[in-house]
Amino acid sequence: MNTPQQLFMMMREEYSLLFFAQCMLLGAIIGSFLGMVISRGPGLAQSETGVIYQLSFPASHCHHCQRTLRWWENIPLVSWFLLRGRCHSCGEPIPGWIPGVEIISALLFTVIALIFHRPLDIFAGWLLVSFLIILSVMDWKYFLLPDMFTLPLLWMGLLFNTATGSVALSDAIIGAAAGYLSLWSLYWLFRLLMKKEALGYGDFKLLAALGAWLGWQAIPYICIIASCTGLLFAASYQRRDNTQPFPFGSYLSFAGLWVFIFYHYSG
Template identity: 40%
Template sequence: MAFLDAHPGLGFPAVAGLGLLVGSFLNVVILRLPRRLEWEWKRDAREILEEPDLYDPPPPGIVVEGSHCPHCKRNLSWYENIPLVSWVIQGGKCRGCKAPISVQYPLVELLTALLFVACVWRFGFGWKGFGAMLLTGFLISLSGIDFRTRLLPDQLTLPLLWLGLVASVENLYIGQKAALLGAMAGYVSLWSVYWVFKQLTGKEGMGHGDFKLLAALGAWCGLAGVLPTILISSLVGALVGSIWLAAKGRDKATPIPFGPYLAIAGWISFMWGNDLVGWYMRIAGLA
């Protein structure tokens, strides 16, 4: 770590390469985890209802099974799995069936690489930088899954919450008290909005995964980071959501995933929360 801190010209490219590799794995998580969960839910439901077993082979696992073309199901060679490079060389198409490969793959890989570099630029190449990259990977996965399926799985939100609390034991970013209060405030704040909205309208305005995601972000950012996260996510969500609805010709009743906006706002608060609060207090004449 000290060597990389002393030679950032080597460290930053190495982290960018790591980000491309991790981004490739995050694509697998985004695409396969919801399918695995749905398969498990159906299996468990049949068992609880005592229904007869059906022939329902499980979808590909996240780690063991190799990558394959989603169209022709052909297993991909190692040189077809090089992050970002393979997609560009192949022109965004499968070498076998020539079917288009989703642009999600290179975008997630490139985004992960860029954000990983931002993490070590902000926190260095030690444990703080590693923790920031870990948080970033979780947020990218959760955003991709929520965007595609409107799900924020407990399998990701709860480990992220506990990792934030564990990091606070060593006072890596914030202390234990701030992390615990942040997690509590994050959960209760959105749960309260959900409960009031449901009482007034009889409808559910958001999913329970949103509460857990904000609780996890509170564990990483602390109590002081919860309010900026809510404000930034609401602003970004309203702006981007309105543009998306207008572009798609949808009405305002169309459900929009809130997780990606929470993730964006939480990442910004985690990286530069103190600077943003200080800037706001100076603008408001409070400092």
Template identity: 40%
Template sequence: MAELPLWAWIAAAAVLGLLVGSFLNVVILRLPERMTAMWRQEARDVLELDAEEAPLPPGIVREPSHCPHCKHPLSAMDNIPLFGWLLLRGRCRYCKTPISIQYPLVELLSGVLSAIIVWKFGPTWPALAGLVFTWMLIALSGIDFRTQYLPDQLTYPFLWIGLLLSLLPMFVLPTSAILGAAIGYLSLWSVYWLFKLLTGKEGMGYGDFKLLAALGAWMGPTALLPVILLSSLVGALLGGGLILLRKHQREVPMPFGPFIAVAGWFWFVAGDWLLQSYLQITGLR
């Protein structure tokens, strides 16, 4: 079998990304609802209250895809990533309710970013790890954007995968991975408590600490400062833009996790280039 050219691998990654993006939509929508229902159930058990008769929300894997409004199961044609939404013109085939633009956006984002990862690393094991890195960040960003949750069910595996990959090593050595995870967590933890002591308010959640710790485990401690600076810049630009457009009220909290994820992915892919460009511009190299 002749070796495939790079463009073929990139195209395959894009198609795989579209398919995985469809699954990521399920994770983004169903995992928080499932978590909330289980928390409520556990709380009733602790308080020794009668269990709720309502069934748990659909799981991530077993229950087939269906319209959130009319609950009608979707056909295979409706489930085609990106193109299914276009063919349906953004409306449910059965009840004609508008389908959220989130579905095609997540699928398209997953496809494009997956293709970029393979273009960056080629058909290698680091590319496979990079795809997992990308898909995790998309799922976490989507959940945080919708619910302001960064669930432990995703942040902890993300962290442990980064630590385990350092044993190979793949991106960083074990020492760098451990230091990156510890410094990443403690840096935002310190900012959280300093802000809370000064203002009496919570500026971010513990999920943000865990997400930055996971990025530190994947990329080492040297990536943390650029990621924090980039995420602050992205947050200021997007947050300021939304406030100016009056699509987001000043007093309403804005999730910080998606900004950390965007900065982390960008540094993962282009960090070396950005650092070299900075050194050349400043004359430090």
């Protein structure tokens, strides 16, 4: 008699091509859902009618002509290609980040399924990827890192490490505190010395969550990778408007994912 774990391993080994194709398909479908969550982000963050209501109503529609999408206009990636990237009725271009999120989600779901072997690890990896995609795009687009995503991500990291032991629980708890405190002190240092607010409270909570997932040892790496990619991008991007806030949460998410994948890939 095979346990579910053994059945899963058998499926992964014997039908590997089919298995990874299914992971990619699931990633694209989840990516389409993440895109919807992101586009409703600012409304969700200050929702008074309840998150479930906000997520299910109104139905997916074109943001230009407000027409409700039919089922065939809602298929991840396929619809975007069928419609050639434009709304079927008003011809308004569909924003490029929507298929972008679906492609990135499909790829990352496959990468996670390739790296990990136990079902629980794969599931946790998918959860982390989904939350980091939401947070990075939301910070990039709206300069928002809502508590409703950063805080659950933090305690999910602690629960996941309790269940799997892939990071010692003490390292994860210290990681959560160290992640928050390091950016919090940086924020006050900047504020007192330069009279400038360089970071937001969402950034502290996001780094706390990454500390809970990856342990305190990962915090310096995450900070270095996030700062370097952020500076590199800001320099090449030449943001004309210096008064615009800097979406540091997007770079933190990227760095966290990078450390997560390479830590597990090499270990």
